[in-house]
Amino acid sequence: GQQVMQIPQYQHVQEGEDFTTYCNSSTTLSNIQWYKQRPGGHPVFLIQLVKSGEVKKQKRLTFQFGEAKKNSSLHITATQTTDVGTYFCAGKGNKLVFGAGTILRVKS
Amino acid sequence: GAGVSQSPSNKVTEKGKDVELRCDPISGHTALYWYRQSLGQGLEFLIYFQGNSAPDKSGLPSDRFSAERTGGSVSTLTIQRTQQEDSAVYLCASSPRGRESSYEQYFGPGTRLTVT
Numbered sequence: 001g002q003q004v005m006q007i008p009q010y011q012h013v014q015e016g017e018d019f020t021t022y023c024n025s026s027t028t029l030s031n032i033q034w035y036k037q038r039p040g041g042h043p044v045f046l047i048q049l050v051k052s053g054e055v056k057k058q059k060r061l062t063f064q065f066g067e068a069k070k071n072s073s074l075h076i077t078a079t080q081t082t083d084v085g086t087y088f089c090a091g092k093g094n095k096l097v098f099g100a101g102t103i104l105r106v107k108s
Numbered sequence: 109g110a111g112v113s114q115s116p117s118n119k120v121t122e123k124g125k126d127v128e129l130r131c132d133p134i135s136g137h138t139a140l141y142w143y144r145q146s147l148g149q150g151l152e153f154l155i156y157f158q159g160n161s162a163p164d165k166s167g168l169p170s171d172r173f174s175a176e177r178t179g180g181s182v183s184t185l186t187i188q189r190t191q192q193e194d195s196a197v198y199l200c201a202s203s204p205r206g207r208e209s210s211y212e213q214y215f216g217p218g219t220r221l222t223v224t
Contacts, residue, residue: 006150033212042199043151045212088151096213098143100150 002027004091006099014107019076021102023089032065032072033090037101043088079106110134112216114200120222121190129185129219133202140183141213142175143199151199157183158206190223197221 003026013019023032031050035043047056049065049072056063060083062075072091076083086101113132121127133140142154153167157177168174172190177183187194197220201213 042215042217043201043213044215048212090213098151098153103148 002091002093002095002097004089004097004099006089006102008102009100010103010105012105012107013079015081016078019079019083019104021074021087021089021104023072023074023091023099025070025091025093025097027070027093029069029091029093031092033092033096034063034072034074035088035090035098036085037088038085041085076104079104081106081108112200112202112214114198114216114219116219117217118220118222120224123192123223124189126186126188127190127221129187129198129221131183131185131200131202131216133181133183133200134214135181137202137204137214138180139203139206139211140177141201141203142183142185143201144169144196145199145218146196154185154198187221190221192223195221195223 005024007022031048033048034046036046037043047063052069053067054065060077064073072089074087084104084106086103088101089099090096112134115130138159140157143151144154145151155175156164172188175185197218199218200216203211203213205211
């Protein structure tokens, strides 16, 4: 069945450093969504990518969808303490499947 | 308008007791999902309702788990004879359309279940 893998599982960075999380699907996706869950909170939708090779930016966050529409990445430039949380991707093949998430911790 | 609401926010129960968790989706949203999240873990899909269609129960971990959605709105997740491994945060999400579409999911605040 459709599987969505996310790496790394956990990353601890110094404030100001960059951070990237990767999402890989076992099947070709029609779109991919990204969510952020703050500690103690619930997942909140960030963005959706639909087109092959699409790149979208939200301030310091850059989202990419691979050419083959099987992988995606989220890159945060110059992390801040407000970026801490778990970042989930969710890939839509026949149905929307969530990755396990990447936990980001930022040392100030 | 109001977002997805869940009740109770916290539930502590003794092993072997039954619990009911409630989800009020956003009005007009036809799709409703239940997930389970253990501490520091990802989202484990449990069950999905879409309109009047038969629910997708493929994620329910055992027959102790069941869910209903009455009138296409409120949903209740029931766990019978709770076990300690059932302790987790149970998240409900709703979406304007079913998962075959590309709509985002709106999550509720979750119910933290602790089985002692």
